[in-house]
Amino acid sequence: MISLVINGAPRSLDVPEDFPLLWALRDILGMMGTKFGCGIAQCGACTVHVDGVAVRACITEVGSVAGSKITTIEAMADTPIGTALQSAWLELDVVQCGYCQAGQIMSAGALLAENPAPDDAAIDAAMEGNICRCATYQRIRAAIKLASRQPQADRRHQ
């Protein structure tokens, strides 16, 4: 049995140590917010926080995070940063298909926890690992700035 702490609650799983956290969340625990996109940490759809750090759940073995604090999109509304991001996402109507957006919000949440007022370069660096196939990048950038109470203009090319 593997013991994990997910969104503050202890969970026991009867899976091998090398079982990916993504599939433990989705198939074993029925938590569908964390998405499958590529399986090789290329797209970021499965981003969760492990002790506050954004990691890709598809390549994270459950055995490696036993005892760590795991946070998923389902618990983001419980934090001020999470609610600020979710409100900004809705305010600017970021979502198109929406499939990547949980992962985007998780990466943005880890960024704002470390850097409360990220500039464009910091946003580029923190968000580069998250693909949005609908390419809502312009609005994601603006929403991160809105959530961190900054002017929303993209200043990279001025």
Added chain:
Amino acid sequence: MTTVSRRLFLQIGAGATGALVVGFAWRAAAPADTRPLLLGNYVSIDIDGTVTVRAPNPEIGQGVKTSLPMLIAEELDVDWDRVRVEMAPNDPTRFGQQDAGGSMSIHRNYTALRQVGAAARWMLVDAAARRLQASHGEFRTAHGRVHHSSGQSFDYGELAAAASLLQLPDPKSLVLKDPAKFSIIGTSRRGVDSPRIVRGEPIFGIDMTLPDMAYAVYVKAPVFGARLLRCELAAARAERGIIDVFTLKGQGDRHGLQDGIAIIASSWWYAQAARAKLEPLWDTDIGVGHDSTRYREEAHSLLAKPGTVLEEKGDVEAALAQAAQRLTADYEVPFLAHATLEPQNCTARVKGDSVEIWAPTQTPEEGRQLVARTLGVAPDSVIVHMRRAGGGFGRRLENDYMAEAASIARHAGVPIKLVWSREDDFAHDFYRAASYHRLRAGLDKKGRVSAFAAHGVTFAHGSEVAQAAGIEGNGFESRVVPASRLEQSLIPTIVPTGYLRAPVSNGLAFVRECFWDELALAANMDPVAFRLAALSNGSSSGGSFDAARMRAVLEAVALRSNWAKARLAKGQGMGVACYFSHSGYFAEVVRVRVDADGHWQVLNVWVAGDIGSQIVNPLAARAQVEGAVMDGIGSMRAEITVVNGAAIQTNFDGFPLLRMPEAPVVDVEFVMSAAAPTGLGEPALPPVLPAVANAIHAACGARVRQLPLTAERIQAARRG
């Protein structure tokens, strides 16, 4: 308590291609009934006043789950905040054509769904008129209430039960609102599912779960269409979490079930991991000779010979011979994958002959028919539930995953959720076809294009042009050039091809509009002025192409982008292109930076588009344009390479998509015209590719005529 079921139909929007039937049936109950009453399939109004509007078409990120209900709510005269939107069931007899493709949702539904809202409103007024024994003219509606001239008013909820018993009005008698009085259409409304999405709620196809459900992978051939010869299953069966492993025989339909090995497990991961224990033997001979490099060689030998003439106007060879200046150029675009971020998936439950399917699909009805054919059951015994799709881009016009999931569930005897791995998705797409082009044109002494000949080589399945692979004109050259010809040649292929966002146009726009840039420069003219001059030819309108609308968007984008006046830093350039597709006119200007090593980055894109007289939801409309433009730019770096009948790219590491640091700033302006409103998922995409390539040429002098537009190709073109 008895419920009377009746079904009526409104014939709406009869046209040359036959009437569009919009189902408008309703369930009526006794007037004393206090249960919620359904007022039409699209609209139900609860006695407590709750208004539910059903969204008929699949939501794949194009925003129709919001925009189509807006059309109904506008004419119903109810506040948007009071509207609850839910997904309609798949039932074309009641909801008409329920698909997501061709940017057709608004085009097809703009008037029809407004009539639905107006009909529901009419019935509420009729109910009030009967109650007060007054005539319709004495009533008005606003904010979900019917007001009588006496000052008496009723909430819609108070009238719903009585209204549900009334006859439908004749659609011809319905008066639709003056657009000047719109309070929902033309206002920005946020996506109705977005609050659930940002909280991570399980609304996508892949999030579906059923009691006692197992998980499945389906292992198919590594070569397109290869048959399974044999496979030992015992080793995979012995793996942890495995419930069953079995083979299925394909049905010879590339759009349906193909040979494969199903692995059923208690978690998708166990099934995926057990694949490594299979050593299937496939008859891969079918793939021999099917290589991108061989296709290219064959294309160039075909381009040297005459092709099949698709369009011809005047004597193009004579016009070329008389031209003051002649240009010839070869262009090429590669195969591309769709790469929806949500991998293909489908949940299926089969009990006897009764089949239930949950899937993210763009064509639920085609899926239902495919499942019925595949299992040999009556279509009426198959139900397809539309789930929100994590992207479509044309991939989910196909329902191969439905045929697989249904077949696997029947064999397994339990409900299953089939999920493709990303590698499955890249290996079994319906790819945008590669194509190879030779363009020849002549300029007269005044620098006008006097002759234009295009020959395109594309692919065939058997004797037919492969799906979505045809060479087409878009009305431009055939209208604006006195003598033109369009030819096509075909290469047989086994590669499955299909519709990718702005199909055909997404490749042809690059080819044609880059060449027009070459012509402008040869004529020593500004590329915007050159196009405007061509579009001013007397004969330049006709058919479905309206040169005046294209001129208007070109002029708008030139103004907006400060074209030809902007001060550019070293290494930067601006390019322009315009293209007509999916009924939309788009002109786009790109500012790009090209580094000394050939690496390029798009900094800004200015877009001017005309999709008719009305933008339904401006906030979402701008999002579609922003996304389409970035999708087009991203596609310029990617390709699918075919080797021995298989795609060699397997995941996002080999098929780059646009990422945050590469995303440009996109500025969008809609130019309004008198035309009926049309769709927006696609037409903004095609012009951005040539605009980028033209900007790169302006920045560094490199004319790259082959996609993907790599740094190596820029450096090679610079060296000349």
